[in-house]
Amino acid sequence: MHTDYFTKLLEDDLKAVVKPQYVDQIPKAIRAPDRSVEALIKGRAAMQNFDEVLDTLELRHILDRDVSHLSGGELQRFAIGTVCVQQADVYMFDEPSSYLDVKQRLSAARIIRSLLRPNDYVIVVEHDLSVLDYLSDFICVLYGKPAVYGVVTLPHSVREGINIFLDGHIPTENLRFRDESLTFKLSEGTEEYLSDRSRAFKYPTMEKTLGNFHLKIDSGDFTDSEIIVMMGENGTGKTTFCRLLAGAIKPDGTRKVPDLRISMKPQTITPKFEGTVRQLFFKKIKAAFLSPQFQTDVVKPLKLDDFIDQEVKNLSGGELQRVAIVLALGLPADIYLIDEPSAYLDSEQRIIAARVIKRFIMHAKKTAFIVEHDFIMATYLADRVIVFDGQPGIDAHANTPESLLTGCNKFLKNLDVTFRRDPTNYRPRINKLNSQLDQEQKLSGNFFFLEDNEAAKTS
Known part of the structure; x- marks a missing residue:
């Protein structure tokens, strides 16, 4: 797959579209005469998903608005929508969750996943680990020294990739890239300070x-x-x-x-x-x-x-x-x-x-x-x-x-979302919609776990 990708890239057969990181810069960059949300998305629409994108990203009520009048969250959803309606071989999203609330983050994740087809690639940069977990099939960890150099690992499964990142250690290469590991033990440091x-x-x-x-x-x-x-x-x-x-x-x-x-x-x-x-x-x-x-x-x-x-x-x-x-x-x-x-x-x-x-x-x-x-x-x-x-x-x-x-x-x-806890570092993980665990937890009314009793049911 990888060699194939670069060959295609060299032969110029791949069309890539990118959602930029800083969406607040978008209004300055748009030169079109009609700057309404509807005109800009429609002008790029080349797939049959226009209505689905508008509904999932809640863009209908801002269709007639000029992009320069949008809030940060509206700009983010507009930018994601603009990428999702295009026909391309490679879709790239740089930090799609900034400015969005939890509900909108999950909707964005669903619409991004809907772009997957047998012959296209979807690549996402994301710092919200629960969204990343929900969104991805594979994870590449990047480590190094900011503004000096960076190294990309081979793709790992989602759980393994996030846990390698948190642990600061790549077992396959026996390499430690961070001194301490990061965990989410909730009680950390709270026992000694009982509030008065x-x-x-x-x-x-x-x-x-x-x-x-x-x-x-x-x-x-x-x-x-x-x-x-x-x-x-x-x-x-x-x-x-x-x-x-x-x-x-x-x-x-x-x-x-x-x-x-x-x-x-x-x-x-x-x-x-x-x-x-x-x-x-x-x-x-x-x-x-x-x-x-x-x-x-x-x-x-x-x-x-x-x-x-x-x-x-x-x-x-x-x-x-x-x-x-x-x-x-x-x-x-x-x-x-x-x-x-x-x-x-x-x-x-x-x-x-x-x-x-x-x-x-x-x-x-x-x-x-x-x-x-x-x-x-x-x-x-x-x-x-x-x-x-x-x-x-x-x-x-x-x-x-x-x-x-x-x-x-x-x-x-x-x-309408349920979470479980990862037994290794206790981070909350979103259950896939309608998965067995998701349905079980909804039936019992446990949308969120504090206990570690689901360690046996890890994915």
């Missing part, structure tokens, strides 16, 4: 109307050393909830939110600062940046030394994300609101970022509210979860905080 229930803060039942969007929030509480992850589709009010807690917007009526110091890492990061990363830290978080504990717990593990003296405006997406996490954690606050910390980070950086946030919140005895769509990261971080449900963009509802197990079960039931 006597210091619980409460927030009341609230409602907020923004234009045509209405959000109802059930009352809840939170304590020191606790991470609450917000789970829900895009447009169900997670960011609005953050802004209500932060006091940036007021709830409807006379309800008051407790007055607490808040530090917030926003979802989108725009580098306006003139100067280097080091100068930015000195200006914004000097005390934390000079503290040895903060250096050891936060700055060093996120490997900021690699670009500490670079100009902020020249940083890549992943570098900016790490700078934003450090800035948010460096401000003294009672509550840290962190919106999508995994965007633009690779799989390894995601796990490290999750560990950094968890350790910081435990040591500092603070509370974090986190919005995260990478399911593996979300379950690793969460002590409790708030599930957001309802109609995206219209009428949504935030439940009261609940345990990881009941919250994930409620959330996954809405999505």
Whole structure:
């Protein structure tokens, strides 16, 4: 197969289409006179799947919109759709899940898999390991030194490939490419910090109307050393909830939110600062940046030394994300609101970022509210979860905080998806739709497992 591929490539017989990594650059690149979503997708459609693509990727309601007016998630779905309707021999998708919520990630995975035919190739770069797992038939692991060199392994089966990546060791070549292995043991480091229930803060039942969007929030509480992850589709009010807690917007009526110091890492990061990363830290978080504990717990593990003296405006997406996490954690606050910390980070950086946030919140005895769509990261971080449900963009509802197990079960039931745990490193794995395990778990109501009792039923 491999020699055949390169021969075809040389003979120019293969047509390849690519979905680029940074979808926010797409509107600038489009030169067509009619810039509506419908015209751009229809203009490329060469297969019989136009309607299926529109329905699966939920593009119908934005067909008449100009691409320059699309949000990040809409641009991503538009870009995936544009590739999927074309007739080609090779389809390539670079990070198809950025900006998408869990439900949209799985829909995107299904439509990408629908492109498989006996004589074509589908190649995907993806950092969300549960989506990668769901999507792939084979996995090539890439290792090396960023910006210096990279090595691609031979294809492995999905489970083996992801486990090699997490383990940092390739058994067939007896080669270790990372010092430590990455695992998802949930209880890691939490026993020693039992949260102090006597210091619980409460927030009341609230409602907020923004234009045509209405959000109802059930009352809840939170304590020191606790991470609450917000789970829900895009447009169900997670960011609005953050802004209500932060006091940036007021709830409807006379309800008051407790007055607490808040530090917030926003979802989108725009580098306006003139100067280097080091100068930015000195200006914004000097005390934390000079503290040895903060250096050891936060700055060093996120490997900021690699670009500490670079100009902020020249940083890549992943570098900016790490700078934003450090800035948010460096401000003294009672509550840290962190919106999508995994965007633009690779799989390894995601796990490290999750560990950094968890350790910081435990040591500092603070509370974090986190919005995260990478399911593996979300379950690793969460002590409790708030599930957001309802109609995206219209009428949504935030439940009261609940345990990881009941919250994930409620959330996954809405999505009609079940997870099992890998017995080697405990990472959550999505069951293939309608597989035996998927049907069994749905019947018993266990959409998400915390126990390791399914080790016997591994795939």
